[in-house]
Amino acid sequence: DAMVIQNPRYQVTQFGxxxxxxxxxxxxxxxxxxxxxxxxxxxxxxxxYYDKDFNNEADTPDNFQSRRPNTSFCFLDIxxxxxxxxxxxxxATSRGRSNSPLHFGNGTRLTVT
Amino acid sequence: AxxxxxxxxxxxxxxxxxxxxxxxxxxxxxxxxxxWYKQPPSRQMILVIRQEAYKQQNAxxxxxxxxxxxxxxxxxxKIxxxxxxxxxxxxxAYRSVFGGGGADGLTFGKGTHLIIQP
Numbered sequence: 488d489a490m491v492i493q494n495p496r497y498q499v500t501q502f503g504x505x506x507x508x509x510x511x512x513x514x515x516x517x518x519x520x521x522x523x524x525x526x527x528x529x530x531x532x533x534x535x536y537y538d539k540d541f542n543n544e545a546d547t548p549d550n551f552q553s554r555r556p557n558t559s560f561c562f563l564d565i566x567x568x569x570x571x572x573x574x575x576x577x578x579a580t581s582r583g584r585s586n587s588p589l590h591f592g593n594g595t596r597l598t599v600t
Numbered sequence: 601a602x603x604x605x606x607x608x609x610x611x612x613x614x615x616x617x618x619x620x621x622x623x624x625x626x627x628x629x630x631x632x633x634x635x636w637y638k639q640p641p642s643r644q645m646i647l648v649i650r651q652e653a654y655k656q657q658n659a660x661x662x663x664x665x666x667x668x669x670x671x672x673x674x675x676x677x678k679i680x681x682x683x684x685x686x687x688x689x690x691x692x693a694y695r696s697v698f699g700g701g702g703a704d705g706l707t708f709g710k711g712t713h714l715i716i717q718p
Contacts, residue, residue, distance in 0.1 A: 520705050529604070529691070529708040577645065585697040586633055586652065589706055591645040
């Protein structure tokens with residue numbers, strides 16, 4: 488089945504230690520998104536790639552970066568995680584048309600110690 | 601910027617009963633898409649139903665239907681014959697038609713936690 492896969496499911500990192508979360512897709516979708524979801528809050532869009540074009544949300548901290556080496560993979564890099572970065576990180580894809588729904592992965596729950 | 605408001609943090613319904621989850625949004629755009637997503641515990645977010653703003657007819661998907669009131673900027677989700685598997689967080693989401701070349705992400709509400717009582 489075509490899908491969006493996030494690894495790892497759970498990630499623990501130390502305060503200030505760089506961490507990378509990964510996302511892969513078999514849907515061949517143009518767009519890949521990263522959302523941050525904190526407990527009892529709405530998922531918040533961090534950035535997205537439309538093919539190779541990177542689009543950063545205005546309020547996304549500089550601490551968060553992303554890479555998309557090819558259509559299938561996208562990475563979220565947190566350069567110096569703080570305690571406030573502990574959250575569920577959701578990867579999603581879409582075809583890049585307004586009426587196309589987003590397809591989500593299972594998410595990676597990040598704990599910062 | 602668009603905002604989405606879900607005023608019910610939690611709802612509870614008896615199995616087989618009907619429940620309505622409310623959602624309001626604020627936008628100055630005339631055309632857009634609205635979505636309801638379901639996020640079961642520890643599982644991925646999946647699309648429940650989608651509504652295109654220029655369509656007056658309310659979308660339906662089996663037991664799920666929406667009441668879309670464009671003038672009131674309201675987009676409620678009705679779940680009929682509730683089942684235990686419907687228990688989840690439900691998120692209402694907005695998507696602009698015009699921005700980002702079709703790649704704009706969704707703007708989500710805070711979600712409603714739906715509990716199904718057996």
